[in-house]
Amino acid sequence: MTLDEAIKTVRAQIDRMKEIYQKPVFDEWAVVAMLDRKGKALFYEGPRREEFHREFNRDAQAFAAELRRPTHNLGDFDFSRHGVGTRFDAFLVVGEGLFLICNNTQQSMAAITQDPLWLSAQVPFVELSDTFRSKPLIYPM
Secondary structure, three states: OOHHHHHHHHHHHHHHHHHHHOOOOOOEEEEEEEEOOEEEEEEEEOOOHHHHHHOHHHHOHHHHHHHHOOOOOOOOEEEOOOOOOOOOOEEEEEEOOEEEEEEOOOOOHHHHOOOOHHHHHHHHHHHHHHHHHHOOOOOOO
16 A cells, blocks of 8 residues: 555544544554664654654664564554653554554553553554555555
């Protein structure tokens, strides 16, 4: 899929998660290319556009090894229970060297998962994983 298609697909599922959870699960997300062991945002949506790229390495600490690993399976994802504030809460492999980074700048995943609505809100995220597993983002690097 193209970057525009990926953005529309992600936005729709993030909105579904918000509807199910009755508040934002992730208030910022980005499609990121890992180039030369550094992240480059191809698209960003959230409250801190200026900071996101500048603080990427610090905020990605919980996932640093995973994001820099040369091989991933499409659709693989992980959540960090310890990401607080701007530290990233989740990533999803959307293409070769391409990731969806998700974050809630107000709550940690530990707090989010305390709400019983979290179980249902996970469904759109898993569907997103399945979508990219079968139709990955193709982006020239």
